[in-house]
Amino acid sequence: MKLLVFGHTGQVAQELARLAPEALCLGRDAADLADPAACAAAIRAHRPEAVINAAAWTAVDRAETEEAAARVVNADAPAAMALACADMDIPFVQISTDYVFDGSGSTPWQPGDTPAPLNAYGRTKLAGEQAVRAAGGRQVILRTSWVFSAHGTNFxxxxxxxxxxxxxxxxxxxxxxxxxxxxxxxxTCLHLARALRDGAPGGTHHFAGTPATSWAGFARETFALAGRAVTIEDIPTAEYPTPARRPLNSCLDCSALTAEFGITPPDWRAALARVVAEVKGV
Structure with a gap:
């Protein structure tokens, strides 16, 4: 499959390059998301069989003071990509986030639940979702959360x-x-792109690791796997203020993705063991 990926240095983009070395991964020098027209032009120039947008403005706190710039990257650029793909009948996969929800309650969020973002980043990503849907065509919006890898900046x-x-x-x-x-x-993005190419229906889906945990629990498991004796003190969000409000409940219900595409949520603990080993080996 002739695949075009927006993103080059981000966590998911680097993994896409590793899993699909034949894919063309465009960095900012080739397609800057701050220039939506250039993104659409790249799609028209390369004429791929599928497009995955793995690039985004992910500086959550900085978006609070630079929301207009974040909106161009997270909403206007995906809109331009989706319109170009719809015009050319090219499958399009857009990655979104749990931050489109307000984090209320304790029940995992389902794809059809009403979004209500708490921060500027979430608002711009939600605007991107809405623009991609409005473009029509063959598309999947994949919401995910708490991304980690041996690359880039992460928890x-x-x-x-x-x-x-x-x-x-x-x-x-x-x-x-x-x-x-x-x-x-x-x-999962590669699976969805191929499925769309082969005629599968699109829509909005959730994909996140299991089982649910807290940031403190995530930290404890990280240090246990790394063999480091670090004591973790649990604190409430109120004791760690940030410019952007974070949702308390970021759990995502992934059952529809499993039912429609046979994709099951990964056990993050097994993946974490691999990532810790890779980071420590650098």
């Missing part, structure tokens, strides 16, 4: 860096979600 790498010099950390324990390995997201 696991931050914990390992902090744990190298500290033996006690205070970590938020009242936010719950499903850590999701970037390689599993990449594999």
């Amino acid at each position: 696991v790498k931050t914990m390992l860096k902090l744990g190298a010099s500290r033996d006690h950390l205070r970590i938020v324990a009242d936010q719950t979600g499903g850590p999701t390995p970037a390689d599993a997201i990449a594999a």
